[in-house]
Amino acid sequence: MDDSRYAFASLEEKLVDELKRLEQALTAASGHDVTLIAYEKKEPE
Structure with missing residues (x-):
């Protein structure tokens, strides 16, 4: 894996942890189950 892919994967992992x-x-603050959804932006082909 080249450096840029490793850096992106590392950043992606950190963002998922933050979500x-x-x-x-x-969830704790509201007393309701909260689910955050992230979408991957796809480039047009």
Whole structure:
């Protein structure tokens, strides 16, 4: 894996971890189950 792919994968992992943390915080604060959904932007072919 080249450096740019590794950097992207590392960033993606950090963002997923942050989304999970935000879900937990929002669920705790609201008293309701909260699910955050991330979408992958696709480039037109």
